Amino acid sequence: MSVTLSDARVVTPDGVHDGWLTIEDGRITHIGRGQAPRDGLGLGGRTVVPGFVDIHSHGGAGGSFPDGDPETAAAAAALHLSRGSTTLVASLVTAAPDTLARAASALADLCEQGLLAGIHFEGPYIARSRCGAHEPTLLREPDVAEFRALVKAGRGHVRMLTIAPELPNALDVIRDAAAEGVVAALGHSDATYERTIEGIDAGATVATHLYNAMPPLGHRAPGPIAALLQDERVTVELINDGVHVHPAMLRLAMHAAGAGRTALITDAMAAAGMGDGRYPLGPMTVDVVDGVARLASDTPGGGSIAGSTLTMDVAFRRTVREVGRSLVDAALTASLTPARVLGLDGEIGSITVGKYADLVVLDDDLSVGGVMKRGAWVRHP
Incomplete structure (x- = not known):
């Protein structure tokens, strides 16, 4: 043809x-x-x-990838595809190891069908103090054997792991992830500047939604943001929905990292493409009001931002109009840079x-x- x-x-x-x-x-x-x-x-x-490449999405069209339900996961993938995301990674949230393994196995089927490009474990190895919309009672210390079991459950389709580098054994898991061909992403972390550098030296190459779920920049205690922005080995994820990050901070990050190290993501949850209402996000309950997703007030951490209702076409458009980047830069951040993170830039x-x-x-x-x-x-x- x-x-x-x-x-x-x-x-x-x-x-x-x-x-x-x-x-x-x-x-x-x-x-x-x-x-x-x-x-x-x-x-x-x-x-x-070029088709958008979203390396961090929890669902859409009413479906939540952490549920591991093939039918609703396929509907979520179709929603994002219709909005231009021709490549999509399914992100899970903190859950018990057996729950994560079952979800990864179910999503691996969709990867083999070409509907998804991989699986991302966002947790359970993250900091309690920065857990955001993750169930704090299910957080765990990093464990190499447990991580390998999760990778095995994903049958070669696990692409990324978000981990807080300050946790015990975290550097060992980061090294193991790199050896397994899984991208180690630093996030949901209270790490110091120095510990963040140690995580990068151990093999981490991505910052999970920069700025969100980590300490703010400080001029005496720079924290993880400065380490992640300045290191040429790291690609920084950014959620450009007008809620998670102020446009001025988006401009700052894109200026520091450049389009070649900036990956737009949606961090979308089930409500993407839907209306306001109550939705699941793993074991947590999320209320969406005026398009903004927050943990339900009657749950631990109620009121915290809980993913987004963003799609990549909106993120692309905002990058041009609100952040002031060129079409070329917007295409790099929405497509080529995230494709490079996945090792797919030779094909897409x-x-x-x-x-x-x-x-x-x-x-x-x-x-x-x-x-x-x-x-x-x-x-x-």
Whole structure:
């Protein structure tokens, strides 16, 4: 199958070009400027960006990945795909080891079907003082043998582990994760600047939702934020929903880390794509009011932000409009940088000849007008 998309603003890592691209057998085979050499689908000057890569999402469309229910997980994945996330990692939350293992096994089936790109354990090895929307009674000290059992349950699809580096045995688990090919992400942590550096030296390469669930920047006690921002080995996740992080702090982080070390995430939970109401997040109960998710007032930590209702198209649009970054930078942070975190940047993440045709067509207001995954329209423009 071959299709040419013409009369488009094509966003590549090198810039924004008025032109066209051709897709054959699911991959991009040609990219050109100006008039297309063959008839194709004219996009009327609309913008084409690479499919979004969301490496941290807990669900959507009423479904919660921590539940491990294949049907609702598939519905959540479909919701995010319709909003442009052609690559999606399913994030779990703190739970008992057997619960995590069952959920990982169920989600591994969806990974093997191509609906998900992997599994992320956010907990249980996180700091009680920064646990946020995680059940504090289920938190555990890091344990290499237990972690290996969770990885085994995921059948090769575990992509990431969020861990607080100050906990006992945390550095050992970080080293083991790196050896297992699992990305170690530092977060939900009260670590000092120095201990954070130790975690990075042990092999951690990602900051889980920078700023959130960690101490703020201090000029005498810089804490984890300074360590994570300044280290070239680390990619920082950012939730750009207008709730989790002030635009000024987003600008600061993107200036410090650059688009090449910044990954937009949604941290979405079941309410993404839905209305206000009460939703589950693992063992916790979340109330969504005016689109903002918080732990229910009658639960431990009630009132804490509990994930988001964000989708990646909104995060992309806010990065251009509210943060002031270019289309190229927004595409890097929403697609190529997170693809690099997963080790998939040779296949996805940018509009580049030879890569899969995972594409999003954006209307003039940067809303999603079309979505293509591996050369097939999921949402026709």
